[in-house]
Amino acid sequence: MKPSEYEIMIAVNTPIGFPHLVCGWPDEEHGITWDNYLSDAIKWVEATEEDEDVPPYKPFDVWKDEVRGQDEERCNLGFSHERCDLCGALAGDRHAVTALPEEQTSRYDYVGLAVCWDCVQFIANGELPDWLEEEA
Numbered sequence: 001m002k003p004s005e006y007e008i009m010i011a012v013n014t015p016i017g018f019p020h021l022v023c024g025w026p027d028e029e030h031g032i033t034w035d036n037y038l039s040d041a042i043k044w045v046e047a048t049e050e051d052e053d054v055p056p057y058k059p060f061d062v063w064k065d066e067v068r069g070q071d072e073e074r075c076n077l078g079f080s081h082e083r084c085d086l087c088g089a090l091a092g093d094r095h096a097v098t099a100l101p102e103e104q105t106s107r108y109d110y111v112g113l114a115v116c117w118d119c120v121q122f123i124a125n126g127e128l129p130d131w132l133e134e135e136a
């Protein structure tokens, strides 16, 4: 495969209407959501002893930062038997990439992709895989 063919393949496999590829997945994909914040807050309330006032719970922003900090490797999705979503590479380690629409509407819309190391390098740095053939 040549570099131009690789770039075309990435373009063909990029979801239609979601042309912007960025590394990582949004918080939602990792359970960093308002609903999960509320359920943690409820556990906090339930842990209060009878006849005691419920102590204040941490703000949403603080909670989000804490949860994010618990898994710094969250963009590394680990081994998968599925092919790479962008280049079709066979089973291997996968990395999180998000495809964003041309224009962001009020509704936050995206497509979560799982891609190989070569593709995540290409998206992050524009670096082409070194196994590509010379352009003729």
Ligand SMILES: [Zn+2]
Binding pocket: 084, 085, 086, 087, 088, 089, 115, 116, 117, 118, 119
């Ligand atoms: Zn790939």
